[in-house]
Structures are given as structure tokens and as C-alpha cells.
Amino acid sequence: MGMCRMTSTGISHLAAAFKALSHPNRLQIYLEVVDHHRQNRGMPAPDSGCGVTDFISKLNIGAPTVSHHVKALVDAGLIRVEKQGKFLTCYLNDALFQELSEFFQH
Template identity: 75%
Template sequence: MCRIIAGGVDRLADAFKALAHANRLQIYLEVVAHHQQQRGMPAPAAGCGVADFMSKLSIGAPTVSHHVKALVDAGLIRVEKQGKFLTCYLNESLYNELGDFFRPKPE
């Protein structure tokens, strides 16, 4: 059985709700993949630029911004503005919490 700490159920429910949309899931997976490739890099290099995944999606920039905001609101990623560019960073603690949710706990 999975153990979830107080407040964790709501946090996970928000994350699952955000990830239930195909475009948001694809964006999140791009941020995760970029994070895993750049592990150990300094902060600016570890982030995933919105332009990095925007070309992979067949949706417009305003729609991408909407989906990125939903991921930020759910706590899955954080975004920093660097000049006119947006860079997405993985929230590792929530990423790990999601992984723990699906891993069976030893008895």
C-alpha cells in the first residue's frame, strides 16, 4: 500500500490533473528528459527552453504558454524568464513523489 503524507493527496491530484492533457504530458516529458540529460550542469544549462519543445508540438505559442502555466500551477515545473526567453526547470521533489506513488512499498 502506498503511504502519502498529509497534503500529498491534493498535490498529487493536481499533478495528475495537469498531466492528463496530452500536450502537457508531452511538455513535461521533454522537461524531464532535458533535466536527466543535463544533470549536474549549472542552473541555466539544466533548464529546458520553451523553444526547445515548441517546435515538437503542433500547437501555437499561446497554447504552449497556457499548458506551461498549468504545469507551473500544479507544481510540476518552474519557469524563469531570461530576457525574452522562458526556461523550464523540473521540480525534482514532486517528480520523485510521483515516482514513489507508483513504486510498491516493501512490507
């Protein structure tokens, strides 16, 4: 995927992802989801996902702030969230992760 061949839609899609990842807490949350995904590849849900409560303790920020950052990552298409009972679990969007990987390889 050379930059010249990217569509304006593709560029807008990546720009939204980069904007979401530009905040340190969101970047850290995303990296946690990526790391959890790699460690638990092939595991059935919910084990393949990363719990939102994990971010609250790791980042030492409040639940409303974590929810705000998770929503921004979801809105950018970087992750998806599923509710299991009263818990939210985050899953990596593999397709966008691959696009980002390819972007940085060129």
C-alpha cells in the same frame, strides 16, 4: 510511502499533478523537461533547463497554447519557469518528481 500513510494534503498534491498531466500536450512537455533534466543533470542554469521555444517546434502548436500548458504545469508544481531575457526556461521540480516516482513504485 504506503497509500494508507499519505495525508489528504499529499493526495491532493498528487491529484493536482495527475490532473495537469492528463492533457497529452502537457504530458509531452513534462516528459521533455524530465528528459532534458536527466541529460543535463549537474549543468548550471540555463543549460539544465528546457526552453519553451523548444516545445513550440516539437509539438507543432502555437506559443499561446504552449504558454497555457506550461502555466498549468507550473501551477501544479511539476515544473518552475525562469525568465532569461525574452526567453522562458523550464526546470523540473525534483521533489514532486520523486513523490511521483515513489507513488508508482508502491
